[in-house]
Amino acid sequence: MxxxxxxxxxxVSVLAVALAVPSLGQQNLDPRIxxxxxxVLYNGKVLTxxxxxxxxxxxxxRDGKFLARGTTSDILPLAGPKTRRIDLQGKxxxxxxxxxxxxxxxxxxLRRGLxxxxxxxxxxxxxxxxKEVVEQPAGKYLPFVSFRNTISLKVTRWDLDKVAxxxxxxxxxxxxxxxxxxxxxxxxxxxxxxxxxxxxxKDAQTGExxxxxxxxxxxxxxxxVLPWPDxxxxxxxxxxxxxxxxSRNGVTMRxxxxxxxxxxxxxxxxxxxxxxxxxRVTHEFLxxxxxxxxxxxxxxNLTGLGDDWLKIIGTIVQQxxxxxxxxxxxTSRPKLRLGPxxxxxxxxxxxxxxxxNARESIQLAARYGWKIASVHxxxxxxxxxxxxxxxxxxxxxxxxxxxxxxxxxxxYVGTEETIALMKKLNVIPSVLAxxxxxxxMYVGTPIGREDWGTELPExxxxxxxxxxxxxxxxxxxxxxxDDWSLGRxxxxxxxxxxxxxxxxxxxSIEAVITRKDDEGRVWAPQEKVNRQEALWMKTRWxxxxxxxxxxxxxxxxxxxxxxxxxxxxxxTVPEEEIGDLSVVMTVVGGKVMYEGNR
Numbered sequence: 001m002x003x004x005x006x007x008x009x010x011x012v013s014v015l016a017v018a019l020a021v022p023s024l025g026q027q028n029l030d031p032r033i034x035x036x037x038x039x040v041l042y043n044g045k046v047l048t049x050x051x052x053x054x055x056x057x058x059x060x061x062r063d064g065k066f067l068a069r070g071t072t073s074d075i076l077p078l079a080g081p082k083t084r085r086i087d088l089q090g091k092x093x094x095x096x097x098x099x100x101x102x103x104x105x106x107x108x109x110l111r112r113g114l115x116x117x118x119x120x121x122x123x124x125x126x127x128x129x130x131k132e133v134v135e136q137p138a139g140k141y142l143p144f145v146s147f148r149n150t151i152s153l154k155v156t157r158w159d160l161d162k163v164a165x166x167x168x169x170x171x172x173x174x175x176x177x178x179x180x181x182x183x184x185x186x187x188x189x190x191x192x193x194x195x196x197x198x199x200x201x202k203d204a205q206t207g208e209x210x211x212x213x214x215x216x217x218x219x220x221x222x223x224x225v226l227p228w229p230d231x232x233x234x235x236x237x238x239x240x241x242x243x244x245x246x247s248r249n250g251v252t253m254r255x256x257x258x259x260x261x262x263x264x265x266x267x268x269x270x271x272x273x274x275x276x277x278x279x280r281v282t283h284e285f286l287x288x289x290x291x292x293x294x295x296x297x298x299x300x301n302l303t304g305l306g307d308d309w310l311k312i313i314g315t316i317v318q319q320x321x322x323x324x325x326x327x328x329x330x331t332s333r334p335k336l337r338l339g340p341x342x343x344x345x346x347x348x349x350x351x352x353x354x355x356x357n358a359r360e361s362i363q364l365a366a367r368y369g370w371k372i373a374s375v376h377x378x379x380x381x382x383x384x385x386x387x388x389x390x391x392x393x394x395x396x397x398x399x400x401x402x403x404x405x406x407x408x409x410x411x412y413v414g415t416e417e418t419i420a421l422m423k424k425l426n427v428i429p430s431v432l433a434x435x436x437x438x439x440x441m442y443v444g445t446p447i448g449r450e451d452w453g454t455e456l457p458e459x460x461x462x463x464x465x466x467x468x469x470x471x472x473x474x475x476x477x478x479x480x481x482d483d484w485s486l487g488r489x490x491x492x493x494x495x496x497x498x499x500x501x502x503x504x505x506x507x508s509i510e511a512v513i514t515r516k517d518d519e520g521r522v523w524a525p526q527e528k529v530n531r532q533e534a535l536w537m538k539t540r541w542x543x544x545x546x547x548x549x550x551x552x553x554x555x556x557x558x559x560x561x562x563x564x565x566x567x568x569x570x571x572t573v574p575e576e577e578i579g580d581l582s583v584v585m586t587v588v589g590g591k592v593m594y595e596g597n598r
Contacts, residue, residue: 036080044088096252096562097505098542105262148173157211215354219288250564253278257374282374301369314371321382330382366393371403404547510579
């Protein structure tokens with residue numbers, strides 16, 4: 001082509017493209033219609049849980065993210081021929097609920113297996129074991145759970161050898177207490193290469209290991225010596241159903257500590273694209289570990305490794321105190337009364353006395369860039385132990401802890417000192433309402449006779465007093481209405497507490513709003529939070545734990561489309577009925593993971 005003139009057809013083509021493409025022609029074409037949304041929800045009350053707690057009528061979802069929010073007349077016209085249109089008919093939409101402390105991972109502990117053994121007497125417990133062992137092939141590893149009491153804790157390897165001479169057998173009472181028979185003990189001692197190891201208990205008269213394993217030795221046994229499951233495939237369907245069950249309650253992400261076995265199971269579901277919700281894992285490799293630096297060097301820093309569906313968010317160290325009903329909460333103020341068989345004294349249990357390297361583990365974790373989260377702490381003294389160790393770790397790094405906000409779970413007791421340190425170190429308190437646990441009220445949850453030593457009522461299966469009643473007995477109602485399970489105090493101090501529970505999210509939200517138990521008693525009414533704050537405690541604020549606040553926790557344009565549709569109006573239903581609201585739809589990443597009757 002010798003002349004400078006362009007062919008007519010070329011000029012026409014350029015003009016057509018310029019008119020069709022906003023960047024070449026007009027600039028006022030709405031960018032939201034580049035592609036139609038996959039889903040539009042309208043005629044509802046959408047509580048976005050953003051910083052301003054904006055309330056809108058409708059929203060649109062495209063490519064797994066929130067595309068737009070606004071009025072029905074603004075959003076509905078965005079729908080295309082294949083867009084799913086959902087008429088909410090006035091129902092409430094909230095961001096997906098995020099659980100901050102979840103157990104229930106399949107393979108979370110390899111020690112739980114065949115049956116739960118109750119030692120009312122030594123002879124009775126051994127006979128129960130004998131019946132369970134008799135059908136098992138020789139050489140098979142036999143794990144059992146046993147309720148913790150003064151009888152079961154004294155069982156020796158020689159006692160267990162009487163019922164299982166041909167099988168390695170382990171009784172576990174908690175995450176840090178095992179009683180092993182001789183074959184199981186041999187596997188541990190062979191691994192350690194010595195019987196002179198912290199936590200290997202020896203007979204007072206002979207000096208021989210008696211099969212009781214505590215502290216760091218129990219960590220080695222529980223995490224390194226116990227056999228890996230023969231087939232993880234058997235556990236995957238159970239894990240999938242467990243995740244689907246919490247999805248039906250509106251959970252779109254769960255956060256929790258887990259060992260390698262559990263992580264492997266969830267990882268397989270992730271690879272297969274079967275996860276019905278997002279998972280954030282605190283890896284337990286550092287917990288109860290006598291050689292923390294060796295493992296940190298081998299693993300490197302995995303904090304933040306993963307994607308929007310499955311991610312490792314940090315690690316965990318030894319918990320500094322024990323359980324509540326047993327009287328093991330480590331507090332600065334003594335109990336009003338000891339329980340009938342309280343082995344922990346007036347101030348509770350300091351578990352770090354059994355773990356001389358607990359503080360060192362925290363400092364090493366920070367030094368290698370790991371975040372610490374999911375650490376159990378009920379009492380104010382145990383929380384103070386953690387916070388001071390966190391402070392020392394931060395000091396080495398110029399006052400800043402790595403990996404985003406660190407987290408302490410449960411937080412039954414708070415003080416001005418612990419609140420101030422949390423604020424200074426940017427620590428998030430995950431708060432469990434002491435009067436509520438799981439799907440029901442804590443006051444109505446039974447505890448074992450191993451903690452109280454009472455007679456077994458007929459048909460109670462080894463359980464008797466109510467846990468809430470036990471707490472009131474030990475600590476007194478006045479104190480439980482003073483500085484327990486704080487809410488308002490944390491918020492007023494500028495912290496972002498999160499609401500923790502093992503049960504349906506709406507029940508934990510109701511608990512922090514009403515602070516009322518089944519009997520109508522209100523605990524620490526001055527710590528009540530409002531509905532807006534309570535929703536943040538289960539959505540937006542929880543996202544900070546996993547450093548997902550820019551992607552999750554609120555309904556905002558560009559964030560991942562996780563939401564829950566409720567069958568009533570969260571803002572107007574009576575406070576005492578919030579926990580009774582039903583979830584009619586759970587959406588994760590724009591995909592409907594659960595849909596009930598609408």
